[in-house]
Structures are given as structure tokens and as C-alpha cells.
Amino acid sequence: MSGYKASDTSADLEVLDDIQQRVLWLATNMIEVANHRRPNPDGLKVGGHQASCASMVTLMTALYLHHLDADDLVAVKPHSSPVLHALNYLMGTLDASQLTALRRFGGLQAYPSRTKDPDRVDFSTGSVGLGPTATIFAATTRDYVNAHFGERPRSRFVAVLGDAELDEGNVWEAVHDPATTALGQVTWLVDFNRQSLDRIVPDVRISPWHAAFAAHGWQAIEVKYGHRLRRFVDDNDGGALLEWIDAMPNERYQSLFGLAPGDLRDRFLAGAPGEVDALLHDLDDQTVAGLVTDLGGHDLASVLDALRQSDADPTRPTVVFAYTHKGWGLPIQGQARNHAAVLTTEQVEQLRDRIGLTADTEWDRFAPDSPEGRLLAERAAHLRRSPRPSGPRPVVPVTTSPHVARPISTQEGFGRILVDLSRDERVRPYLVTTSPDVATSTNLAGWINRTGIFAEHERRTWSDDPMLRWRETPTGQHIELGISEMNMFSLLGQLGSAEAFSGQRLLPVGTLYDPFVCRGLDALIYAAYTGAGFVFAGTPSGVTLAPEGGSHQSTVTASIGTELPGVTYHEPAYVQALDWTLCDALARVAAADGVHPEVGYFRLSTRTIPQQPFADALARIGEASLRSQVLQGAYRLRAADEDDAPRPRVTLAATGAVMPEVLAAADELSDEGVAVDVVDITSPGRLYRAWRRGVEDGIGSARVPDLPGVLRACFPHRAPIVTVQDASSHHLAWLGGALGVCSASLGVDAFGQSGAVADLYAAHRLDAGSVVNAALGVMGL
Incomplete structure (x- = not known):
């Protein structure tokens, strides 16, 4: 920035300065109480990042008390959450009792949480780098909602971030993606304190960062000097x-x-x-x-000028580099290792004296009739949001009634089901898909041909390929991303929060290669934690993707799906079961109350398998009963013939593409006189959680927990069990313990290699012969 030209009066700036000093005090004192005044029975350091809070005080004061409007949405740097709570308290939107509850169970969270904090928090932050990118994809979502459902009130999407967050690769993946260009409503305010957790950063990379942002169409503003x-x-x-x-x-x-x-x-x-x-x-x-x-980052006039400049060009996103002191105004200012340092009680008391407070007045708000009190009241009224009216919600059918007579893969079935849903006007307007440059190979091409790609302006299509009639228009319903799984889950998280941020419930669906779920795991965890609802399909899965080799074969993703809170994992073997579970998952997204959202994960395969075994089970059980069991997580695909002669008995329980081998093993065992039940586990996540609920209900009581109904129905004989899955063997190993029977678990516990399916199944003991041997072993034969 050039010469001094602030348009704010000295009186205004003086009032803001008084308030920012009180914010500094409150943030510091909240951490002091948490560390030194509150009982600490386990003796662990509570922490709280007083230095990181201090560097943000001016930026946050200028932002909240001068710049923001009610419909603006802000992601706040994780370590400065006490500053956010202090501002909310001074504006009267947080109770005083919460100030002494920072980092206490049930109190203010360590980092801003929109689902767990009691005051206004727009975006949850915590894992650095994810908050800033959330603002980008929330703005993309707003553009999508505006184009499809009518204009919403204008919002600015603001991130207040530390400069070290720019070290995170996902930040640059988001900035670089073609789907995130021309987002003029996005502003990033960088706390450029040039210190990280471990040290003072020796090489300041401001010039490369300026160039990188400029190359991607951002305007970059530098606030270096006061x-x-x-x-x-x-x-x-x-x-x-x-x-x-x-x-x-x-x-x-x-x-x-x-x-x-x-x-x-x-x-x-x-x-x-x-x-x-x-x-x-x-x-x-x-x-x-x-x-x-x-430094400019602690000069209110300079920061306010920069914020005004950020609005000057409505077509480009803006990054403001505000130079700050880490630990500004504290005795630890600028010290190399001040990141996690906590002031002594004596130092805090000295700060309190400097601010002009006492032990009796240390939590006081400003007097309502003071200039500060009036400004805070005005800003609280200005930022108060009216209840956001929600748009219409989708109505998802219980089935699309797919007709599948020939062998088919679940991946192909998934694409066909989406196309069928696109014919239902109760559902189609709300569906939006995304994929990191693998839409064709994950069977979204048919859907995209019907609905088109979302683009700000219509673009001419030059391809003559009849399979790629991908019109790019503002009415398109697929958002195509570059090759970044992090971006896909970040976008899904914001599409899945569209009702909260843009007043419209959507049905977001993403597809990616299952091996690379792990690449986007940080963003997936963030999306689930923040309360987003969406569906994604990881395909193809396991060593069944045989010729591609070990680097493209997934083994641990099934465990991730079951263990990750907020995610429900499905791996149906048959297309009708996939149809029921997919429609049900989308219906849960449509009906979620915002407190208990649903993220549905479908682990699919490219392996075509015969559908007749499911048709036989449907004829035996009946549609209503079978659908109910499928949605609970499991059903008996094949029940052993019952007779009066005593026979050894075993249960083969499997999920997904290995079902033909399991059925072949059942045939072989039956020929040997063994009674065999085959259980198809359609939703391992639901089945596991049903059992866990029973266990939790029994904790602390004298009774043995009852097995949930689905387990009693699928395993009525409590026979020895063999579990089979094209994933880590431990994923289904819990079933033996849950049923209290001898068990063996077959799965993939080593990296794969290229080859035919039969070769790899034999190598990993997923072939019929290995299943037979495991069954004989658990029966003691």
C-alpha cells in the first residue's frame, strides 16, 4: 500500500482501538483461566495459543466491527477461536459463563466449530488449510444455487488464515482448479506473522505467493506498514x-x-x-x-483500507497479506517459540492492569451508553441474521426398479440408476454430481449427457463423440474438477451444506477411484465433522481391479468407511440392492435435520457378476422383507436346506464382488454334506453400528446385550463363520466376536500386483477353494 489515506475518522479508529484492546484481553484471559485457574485433574497442558490470538486481534476487529454484513460467511483461523468468541461476547451473542469454559467438556471448542460451539461460527476450522478452501467451494456452491434456484442475497465468503496455512497443498489445489475461477465474492485475509509452530520462518515467500495468486486471477493486496x-x-x-x-x-x-x-x-x-x-x-x-x-496488520486504518479495496473488483477473488506480530501486545511478542507458550498468571495480571481492568471487572462488557458499547450494539444488530427460508426439498423414490437380467457390475448399475433418477422430476433438479476428472470411467457419462456440465457461461461443445455430449451451461448439473480428490470432498462438503449457507437442500453425488479415497481423506473427515450430507462412490475397488496392479488397488477403504463418524458405508453385490441402498442414502440426505446428517459411501466394482442369486432370494423372501433387510445391512442370500439329519453347519458372510466365489464355495461344501448359509452384507457400516448400539445399551447393566434383529435374522444358528471381502481381512473380523462363534476372516492384507482376477483371488485366498478350506477349519473338520 502507498501513502496514508484512511477515510475513517480518528474518533472511529480510537473507539475500535479501545475495543481491540479489550478483545486482546478477553482472548488472553480465557486461555489463562483454562490453563491456570480451572481445576485440572489429569495435569495435561490445556493450551490455547495466546500468541496466535494476539496476531489476529486487529484483523478480526476490523472485519467484524466494520466490514462484514449479515449474510457474509467467515472461516476463522483455528488458533484464534478465542478472538472470535471474545467479539461475539462483546456484541452480546455469547453468554459470559462460556468465557471460562474454553476447552472444557461441553464448553467452547479448541477450534471454531459450527456444530459444537454455542455462538455464531460459520465454518468449522481445525485442520489447517481446510477453512480457507471451504470458502472457495461454498462460493462455488452459491453460484450453483443462484443459477438453478434463483438469486440468493449476496454474501462475501471470507477466510482469516495464518500464513503457514499456505504451506498446505490442498490450498493450492483449490486455488488452481478451473471450477473455482471468477469467484469475486471470496476474500482471504492472511495473518502474515512469518512464524510457524517450531520457529521463525527464515525465508519469507511473499513474492512467489503474490505471483501464484495473480496467475490464478486473484488480486493481491499487501498491508505491510502502518x-x-x-x-x-x-x-x-x-x-x-x-x-x-x-x-x-x-x-x-x-x-x-x-x-x-x-x-x-x-x-x-x-x-x-x-x-x-x-x-x-x-x-x-x-x-x-x-x-x-x-506493521500494517496492527494498524486499523490500513486494514480497513485493504478491506475496502478487496471489494473494488467484483469479478476477482482477493487475498490480503497483512503483516503482523505474533504475540502482538503480549510479553512473548515475536519470540521464536511463542506459538504454544502460555503467559504466567503474573504476566496476565500485568496485562489486565494495562487495559485498565480489575479482578472484579475483568469480564465486563463496555457500558451500553459508551461509544464502544454503542458501536458494538450497532454491529450486533447489523450482523444479526434473519432466519433463512429453505427452498423445496427433493422427494426420493424407494427404488428406480432397475431391470437387470444379464451379468452386470455395480459400477455400471450405479450409472444407470442415476440416469433413471434424472427422469424423475421430484429428484432431478436437486441432484448435482462432481468428479476429479474421472466422470467417464466411473460411469457418470450417461448422467452428464442428460444434464450437462455447470459453467458460468455457455460454451460451445466441439466433441463429435456421441458418448461425450457434454454441454457446458449455467443449467448443467455436473461440476467437473481437475485431478484432486481433496477438491472433490471439499466441494461435496459445501454442496452438502448448501441449505445452511444458501437456503437450498441439494443431493450431491461424487465419484472417484476407490484407491484414492485416502488422498481426499482429510477433506472427507472435515465434511463429515461439519455436518454435510452427500453420497459418494469409490470405484473400482480392491484387487478385483486386477490388471491395474497394486498401486491402483484399495484395501483399507472399507475400514475407513465403517470407522469414520458420520459416514455410512455400503458395498452391495447386486444392482437391485444397490438401487435400494442408493435411493435410501439420497433420501436420508434429503431429510437430514442438519444435526444428524448422512454421508453415504458406496464401494463399487467393475466386475460383472450374475444377478440370478439375488432374484432367487427375492422370490424366496419377498420384496418388502428383503428390502428392509438390505437396508439394515445384511440378508441371507442362500439358506441351507433343513432336514432331520444332523449335519455340520457354517455361515459364509461376504460383501461385494467376491460373491460368485463364495457361492461356489457354498456349493462345494453342500456337496460334502455341510449345511451352508450365505449372508450378503450390503451395508457393513449399518450392520456394525446396529451391533455397537446393542453393546452400548448393555454397558453398565447386568444383562448380556441382545443381538440386533438383523444379526439374529441372518445368523439364526450361531454357526461358525467365515467372512470374505476384497478388502482388509480385519474389517469383517468383528462378526465372530459379536456372534460368539469360531470364525475366520479372509481378505487382502498385502499389496497386490497385476494379473487376472482368478490369479489375484488365489494369491489373496479369496478363491472358492480358500473359502472352503477356511470353512472346514472353523468347523474343526
Whole structure:
């Protein structure tokens, strides 16, 4: 920024400064109470990041008390959550009792949480880098909602982030993706304190970051110096002073902060050009210290000017680099290891004295009739949101009634079901799909041919391929991403939160290669934690993708699906079961209350398998009963013939594409006189959680927990069991313990290699012969 030109009056700035000093105090004191005044029976450090809070105080004060409007949405840097709570408290939207409950069970969370904190938190943050990208994909979602359901009130999507968050790769994946361009409503306010958790960063990468943002169409604004220094330079032709500071290594500059004014002057001028020495010659040590450490990120006038500039171009996103002091206003300001440092109680009391408070008044708000109190009340009223009306919700049918006579894969079935849903006007308008450049190979092509790709403006299609009639228009319902699984889950998370942020429930569906669920796991966890609802399909899965080799074969994803809170994992073997579970998963997304959302994960296969075994089970059980069992998580695909002769008995329980081998093993065992039940586990996640609920109900009581109905129905004989899955063997190993029977679990516990399915199944003991041997073993035969 150039010379000082703030348009705010000195009186306004003085009021804001009084408030930011109180914010600094409250944030610091909240952490003090959590660490030193509250009982701590386990003796662990509570923490709270006082230095990281301090560096953000000016930025947050300017943002919330001057810049934001009611419909703006903000992602706040994780470590500055006490600053956010302090501002909400001063504006009257947080009860005083919560200030002493930071990091206590049931109290204010360590990091901002929109589902767990009691005050206004727009975006949950915590895992660094995910909050900023959430604002990008929330803005993309708003553009989509505006185009399909009518314009919503204008919102700015703002992220307040630490400079170290720009080290996270997912940030640049989001900035780079073609689907996130021209988002003029996005602003990132970077707390550029040049310190990380471990150290003062030796090499400041501001120039490469400027260039990277500019290359992706962002406007970059730098708020480096405060108005006192800029006035001095303008009035005294002091360009050499700024050049000397700019050229100084970051570690040397940061080392100035903890020095006494005279020592600071000596270190700063050591080796300086003569004209710099001459510029400062007539100034006392205190004035020199104030000038050379006057950074723009703690100058309210400079920050407010930058925020105004961020709105100047409505077509481009903006990043503001605000230079700050980590630990501003605290005794630990600028110290190399201040990231996790906690002030002593004596230091906190000294700060309280400096602010002008006492032990009796330390939690007081400003008097309502004071200038500060009036400003806070005005801002609270300005930021108060009216209840957001929700648009219509989809009505999802219980089935699309797929007709499948020939062998078919679940991946192909998935694509056909989506196309069938696109013919249902109760569902089609709300469906939106996305994929990281694998839409064709995950069978979304038919859906996209019908609905088109979402684009800001209509673009001409040049392809003559009849399979790729992908019109790009504002009415398109597929958002195509670059090759980034992180971006896909980040976008799904925001599409799945569209009702909360944009007043419209959507039915988001994503597809990706199942091996790469792990690549996007951080964003998937974030989406589930924040309460998003959506469906995604990982396909193809397991070593069944035989020719592709071990690097493209997934083994641990099934375990992720079952173990991750908020995610329900399905792996149906047959297309009709897939249809029922997919329609049910979408219906749960449509009906979610925002407190208990549903993320449905479908692990699918490219292996075609005969559908007749399911048709036989349907004829035996009946549609209503079978659908109910499928949705509970399991059903008996084949029941042993019952007779009066005593026979050894075993249950083969499997999920997904290995079912032909399991049925072949059942035939072989039956020929040997063994009674065999075959259980198809359609939703391992639902089955496991049904059992866990029974266990939890029995904890603390004298009774043995009852097996849930689905387990009693599928395993009525409590026979020895063999579980089979094209995934890690431990994933279904819990069944033996749940049933209290001898068990063996077959699965994939080593990296695969290229080959035919039969070769790999034999190598990993998923072939029929291995299943037979395991069954004989658990029966003791």
C-alpha cells in the first residue's frame, strides 16, 4: 500500500482501538483461566495459543466491527477461536459463563466449530488449510444455487488464515482448479506473522505467493506498514528506510521485538546505510522502536483500507497479506517459540492492569451508553441474521426398479440408476454430481449427457463423440474438477451444506477411484465433522481391479468407511440392492435435520457378476422383507436346506464382488454334506453400528446385550463363520466376536500386483477353494 489515506475518522479508529484492546484481553484471559485457574485433574497442558490470538486481534476487529454484513460467511483461523468468541461476547451473542469454559467438556471448542460451539461460527476450522478452501467451494456452491434456484442475497465468503496455512497443498489445489475461477465474492485475509509452530520462518515467500495468486486471477493486496511509518517515510523522503527493512532477513527483523528500545535501535541500525542512520538520528529510542515495528496488520486504518479495496473488483477473488506480530501486545511478542507458550498468571495480571481492568471487572462488557458499547450494539444488530427460508426439498423414490437380467457390475448399475433418477422430476433438479476428472470411467457419462456440465457461461461443445455430449451451461448439473480428490470432498462438503449457507437442500453425488479415497481423506473427515450430507462412490475397488496392479488397488477403504463418524458405508453385490441402498442414502440426505446428517459411501466394482442369486432370494423372501433387510445391512442370500439329519453347519458372510466365489464355495461344501448359509452384507457400516448400539445399551447393566434383529435374522444358528471381502481381512473380523462363534476372516492384507482376477483371488485366498478350506477349519473338520 502507498501513502496514508484512511477515510475513517480518528474518533472511529480510537473507539475500535479501545475495543481491540479489550478483545486482546478477553482472548488472553480465557486461555489463562483454562490453563491456570480451572481445576485440572489429569495435569495435561490445556493450551490455547495466546500468541496466535494476539496476531489476529486487529484483523478480526476490523472485519467484524466494520466490514462484514449479515449474510457474509467467515472461516476463522483455528488458533484464534478465542478472538472470535471474545467479539461475539462483546456484541452480546455469547453468554459470559462460556468465557471460562474454553476447552472444557461441553464448553467452547479448541477450534471454531459450527456444530459444537454455542455462538455464531460459520465454518468449522481445525485442520489447517481446510477453512480457507471451504470458502472457495461454498462460493462455488452459491453460484450453483443462484443459477438453478434463483438469486440468493449476496454474501462475501471470507477466510482469516495464518500464513503457514499456505504451506498446505490442498490450498493450492483449490486455488488452481478451473471450477473455482471468477469467484469475486471470496476474500482471504492472511495473518502474515512469518512464524510457524517450531520457529521463525527464515525465508519469507511473499513474492512467489503474490505471483501464484495473480496467475490464478486473484488480486493481491499487501498491508505491510502502518500509517505512522508510512507518514514518516512520506514526510521525510524516507524510501531508504523501507528498503532497509525490506532487505532485512526475517529472523533478524523478528528478533527486534523482544529488545529494549535502545538495544533495538542498535541492532536495527547495525550495518545500515548512512542515510537510514541520518533519517532516525534525531528521534529518541522509543520513537525509533515504534516506527520500525509499525506493521500494517496492527494498524486499523490500513486494514480497513485493504478491506475496502478487496471489494473494488467484483469479478476477482482477493487475498490480503497483512503483516503482523505474533504475540502482538503480549510479553512473548515475536519470540521464536511463542506459538504454544502460555503467559504466567503474573504476566496476565500485568496485562489486565494495562487495559485498565480489575479482578472484579475483568469480564465486563463496555457500558451500553459508551461509544464502544454503542458501536458494538450497532454491529450486533447489523450482523444479526434473519432466519433463512429453505427452498423445496427433493422427494426420493424407494427404488428406480432397475431391470437387470444379464451379468452386470455395480459400477455400471450405479450409472444407470442415476440416469433413471434424472427422469424423475421430484429428484432431478436437486441432484448435482462432481468428479476429479474421472466422470467417464466411473460411469457418470450417461448422467452428464442428460444434464450437462455447470459453467458460468455457455460454451460451445466441439466433441463429435456421441458418448461425450457434454454441454457446458449455467443449467448443467455436473461440476467437473481437475485431478484432486481433496477438491472433490471439499466441494461435496459445501454442496452438502448448501441449505445452511444458501437456503437450498441439494443431493450431491461424487465419484472417484476407490484407491484414492485416502488422498481426499482429510477433506472427507472435515465434511463429515461439519455436518454435510452427500453420497459418494469409490470405484473400482480392491484387487478385483486386477490388471491395474497394486498401486491402483484399495484395501483399507472399507475400514475407513465403517470407522469414520458420520459416514455410512455400503458395498452391495447386486444392482437391485444397490438401487435400494442408493435411493435410501439420497433420501436420508434429503431429510437430514442438519444435526444428524448422512454421508453415504458406496464401494463399487467393475466386475460383472450374475444377478440370478439375488432374484432367487427375492422370490424366496419377498420384496418388502428383503428390502428392509438390505437396508439394515445384511440378508441371507442362500439358506441351507433343513432336514432331520444332523449335519455340520457354517455361515459364509461376504460383501461385494467376491460373491460368485463364495457361492461356489457354498456349493462345494453342500456337496460334502455341510449345511451352508450365505449372508450378503450390503451395508457393513449399518450392520456394525446396529451391533455397537446393542453393546452400548448393555454397558453398565447386568444383562448380556441382545443381538440386533438383523444379526439374529441372518445368523439364526450361531454357526461358525467365515467372512470374505476384497478388502482388509480385519474389517469383517468383528462378526465372530459379536456372534460368539469360531470364525475366520479372509481378505487382502498385502499389496497386490497385476494379473487376472482368478490369479489375484488365489494369491489373496479369496478363491472358492480358500473359502472352503477356511470353512472346514472353523468347523474343526
